Amino acid sequence: MSPGTVVLYGDVFTAYSQIYVNRADGSDLGAYLGGPDSTGMIGAVGNGAVLGTSLHTGYVLLTVTMDPRDPGAASGDFEDVTEISMTTEDERFMLFCWGGEETHDLSPLPAGAATYRLRYHARGMDRASDSAGRGIDDPPLDEYLLQIWPAPYEPPAFPKVTSRSAQAQRRTWRR
Numbered sequence: 001m002s003p004g005t006v007v008l009y010g011d012v013f014t015a016y017s018q019i020y021v022n023r024a025d026g027s028d029l030g031a032y033l034g035g036p037d038s039t040g041m042i043g044a045v046g047n048g049a050v051l052g053t054s055l056h057t058g059y060v061l062l063t064v065t066m067d068p069r070d071p072g073a074a075s076g077d078f079e080d081v082t083e084i085s086m087t088t089e090d091e092r093f094m095l096f097c098w099g100g101e102e103t104h105d106l107s108p109l110p111a112g113a114a115t116y117r118l119r120y121h122a123r124g125m126d127r128a129s130d131s132a133g134r135g136i137d138d139p140p141l142d143e144y145l146l147q148i149w150p151a152p153y154e155p156p157a158f159p160k161v162t163s164r165s166a167q168a169q170r171r172t173w174r175r
Contacts, residue, residue, distance in 0.1 A: 004065030004147060007106040008095065011059040011136055015098035019062070021049040021086075022094055039082035039156045041166055042120040047089045049118065054125035054142050054165040058134035061142075064095070067149040068110050070117065073159060074145055078121040080166040083157040087115045093148070111150035121145040125165035 012019060023046070033043040033050055041052045053060050065071065073081055091108040109116065121144065128134070128142035 004067040004071045004149075006063060007066050008062060008064040008104050010062070011140075012062040012095065012104070013058070013097045013102045014053045014055055014060050015057050017053045017056050018098055019051040019053065019060075020096050020098070021051065022088070022092060023048040037084050037086070037156060039084060039120075039158060041080065041082045041122065042084055042118060044084050044086035044118070047087070049084070049086050051095075051120060051144070051146065053128070053144065054122070054163075055128040055131060055134060058131075059136050059138075059140075060128070060134070060144060061140040062095075062144045062146065064106055064146045064148065066093075066106070066110050067147065070149055070151065071147055073119060074121050074147070078123045078145065078160070079163045080122040080125065081119065081158075081160040082166075083117060083119045083154075083159065085115055085117055085151070085153045085155075087153070088113050109148070109150075114150050115153050116148050117151040117154065119147040121147075122163070122166060125163045129165045 037044045091112045093106040093109050096103040124142035131141050134141050
């Protein structure tokens with residue numbers, strides 16, 4: 001794996017197990033997480049995407065990298081890895097939580113308005129699903145890595161899905 005440019009590393013608030021990208025919202029989660037460009041853990045519709053987390057409410061540790069080309073999947077102890085494509089209408093890439101209380105502007109995208117591949121890694125999802133929540137000062141329960149690079153459209157992929165939580169999300173949303 002090439003290291004890529006880390007554009008975000010830290011605790012990000014999740015509510016209802018969701019983090020949004022660009023114009024996504026929770027009004028029709030089925031369109032995002034259950035649509036044709038979804039893995040159940042991450043899904044895109046138009047210029048927006050939804051990242052699913054196992055923790056219902058609280059802070060997750062999230063790293064986001066931007067690369068000029070496919071960096072290769074991260075090695076290590078990630079239990080789950082899924083991929084989708086997303087086409088943007090501009091150079092913006094914004095992450096925000098439910099209700100919009102917390103936002104992270106990760107712009108600009110390396111190729112501007114284009115189609116990108118998003119590879120979403122997860123670890124600790126089963127541990128987090130059994131938890132009531134996580135405060136900012138508590139140790140991380142679940143951790144995520146989102147790699148982003150320009151690439152032609154490809155259907156969703158499931159390189160590695162081993163946790164019970166990721167398997168349940170896939171079954172729930174990918175019918």
